[in-house]
Amino acid sequence: MADKAYNPFEMAQAQFDNVADVLKIDEATRKLLRYNLREYHVSIPVRMDDGSVEIFRGFRVQHNDARGPAKGGIRFHPMETIDTVRALAMWMTWKCAVVDIPLGGAKGGVVCDPHNLSMRDQEQICRGWVRQLSKDMGPLNDIPAPDVMTSAQHMLWMLDEFETIHGQKFPGFITGKPVGMGGSLGRKEATGYGVIFTVRETLKELNIPPADTTASVQGFGNVAQYAIELYQQIWGKVICVSCWDQKDQTSYSFRKIDGIDLEELTSITDRFGGIDKKKAKEIGYEVLPGDAWIEQEVDILIPAALETQITKENVNKISYRVKIIAEGANGPTTPEADKVISERDIFMIPDLLANAGGVTCSYFEQVQSNMNYFWEKDEVLGKLDTKMTSAFAAVSELARNKKLYMRDAAYVIAIGRVAQACKDRGWV
Numbered sequence: 001m002a003d004k005a006y007n008p009f010e011m012a013q014a015q016f017d018n019v020a021d022v023l024k025i026d027e028a029t030r031k032l033l034r035y036n037l038r039e040y041h042v043s044i045p046v047r048m049d050d051g052s053v054e055i056f057r058g059f060r061v062q063h064n065d066a067r068g069p070a071k072g073g074i075r076f077h078p079m080e081t082i083d084t085v086r087a088l089a090m091w092m093t094w095k096c097a098v099v100d101i102p103l104g105g106a107k108g109g110v111v112c113d114p115h116n117l118s119m120r121d122q123e124q125i126c127r128g129w130v131r132q133l134s135k136d137m138g139p140l141n142d143i144p145a146p147d148v149m150t151s152a153q154h155m156l157w158m159l160d161e162f163e164t165i166h167g168q169k170f171p172g173f174i175t176g177k178p179v180g181m182g183g184s185l186g187r188k189e190a191t192g193y194g195v196i197f198t199v200r201e202t203l204k205e206l207n208i209p210p211a212d213t214t215a216s217v218q219g220f221g222n223v224a225q226y227a228i229e230l231y232q233q234i235w236g237k238v239i240c241v242s243c244w245d246q247k248d249q250t251s252y253s254f255r256k257i258d259g260i261d262l263e264e265l266t267s268i269t270d271r272f273g274g275i276d277k278k279k280a281k282e283i284g285y286e287v288l289p290g291d292a293w294i295e296q297e298v299d300i301l302i303p304a305a306l307e308t309q310i311t312k313e314n315v316n317k318i319s320y321r322v323k324i325i326a327e328g329a330n331g332p333t334t335p336e337a338d339k340v341i342s343e344r345d346i347f348m349i350p351d352l353l354a355n356a357g358g359v360t361c362s363y364f365e366q367v368q369s370n371m372n373y374f375w376e377k378d379e380v381l382g383k384l385d386t387k388m389t390s391a392f393a394a395v396s397e398l399a400r401n402k403k404l405y406m407r408d409a410a411y412v413i414a415i416g417r418v419a420q421a422c423k424d425r426g427w428v
């Protein structure tokens with residue numbers, strides 16, 4: 001997406017370099033893992049609704065597949081850049097490795113703005129992207145999934161195109177499909193619930209009963225809403241959430257000191273996760289500036305909106321009561337802010353671990369699709385809990401034993417596993 005003040009791929013490479021030093025990874029393995037194995041740039045001609053032809057630029061990047069087929073979403077965004085896609089592909093490799101699922105990392109994107117495209121135009125883009133890449137992706141080498149501004153419907157069009165080209169059914173080619181058309185029960189809950197499985201394990205380790213804790217959440221979309229649902233089920237209290245206001249082009253925080261009512265708040269929320277502030281006021285919420293979520297006197301902060309939200313400008317606003325930060329979003333903390341957090345006594349559950357429930361459930365979907373046999377929701381969520389809990393235990397044990405920051409411990413495990421797989425295969 002938008003190229004910010006930093007280049008995301010350079011940031012991902014810098015993170016890798018730090019861990020490669022800690023792990024004393026040899027030169028050849030570093031050269032292999034600092035870059036992507038393969039990347040494809042495609043042009044997609046689409047005959048638009050008005051009869052004109054437009055050419056869309058698309059990408060697919062496969063960072064590494066030593067541990068299994070590459071896996072990662074495809075984004076539609078007008079400001080998509082190859083460097084964002086490269087960084088996200090690399091992060092996918094580490095995320096799959098930290099939760100120990102047998103997949104590598106990939107990411108894709110098309111430069112387009114779905115807000116200004118009819119559904120028919122979007123269908124043509126989906127089909128065109130698959131046509132250009134159908135020889136290079138597949139259930140045994142690279143499995144796409146939805147991401148920013150792509151949905152279950154887009155996945156189904158892509159699957160249909162892939163199956164049409166190959167003349168056979170391949171339900172395991174893509175994940176994030178609609179339930180009933182090869183999608184998995186539990187997928188919509190998976191990322192948010194996964195965040196809370198790791199929060200629950202942290203609280204156990206810190207010996208704090210969840211019922212004694214409060215939380216503040218940035219975002220009120222898929223990840224945030226399901227994280228709040230499970231956190232409330234274990235008796236935690238959320239006092240503040242924040243979200244983007246499309247009309248005002250700014251964000252607001254919504255606070256209720258007695259604890260928000262999830263059902264009440266979702267009933268006044270649009271499908272993009274924006275809360276109606278007039279209605280919120282009427283039902284007793286304080287409407288505060290967007291950044292207020294970070295200043296709350298709570299035990300747990302859950303950034304679950306978008307990247308680069310905890311920065312050197314606002315990190316010092318975090319209350320001294322905060323004990324845990326669980327990164328529901330990808331990359332919500334900038335490196336400068338991360339340094340401050342690591343120096344304070346805050347337990348960081350880093351993105352690659354905290355939000356890995358999404359890709360773990362996508363892996364379950366792929367397994368179910370390949371078997372053409374689907375599990376009940378409880379079974380999916382039970383398996384997810386087991387995976388997240390054991391991944392958390394491995395990272396926190398390493399962090400404790402080696403006195404590492406949790407993010408560094410997660411990277412050490414993930415990169416160590418991928419480097420070992422490359423070595424075992426005889427690549428380096």
Ligand code: NAD
Pocket residue numbers: 191218219220221222223224242243244245251252272273274290304305306307328329330355356358359
């Ligand atoms: P979503 O689109 O459903 O919700 C995003 C929420 O963030 C909305 O409530 C929106 O209003 C809010 N938001 C946007 N800009 C904001 C701002 N400046 N300040 C405050 N709130 C703002 O998205 P999602 O699927 O919940 O994803 C959230 C994050 O989690 C993203 O970083 C995404 O990459 C990451 N993630 C999602 C999944 C998944 O399965 N959905 C998996 C892994 C990681």
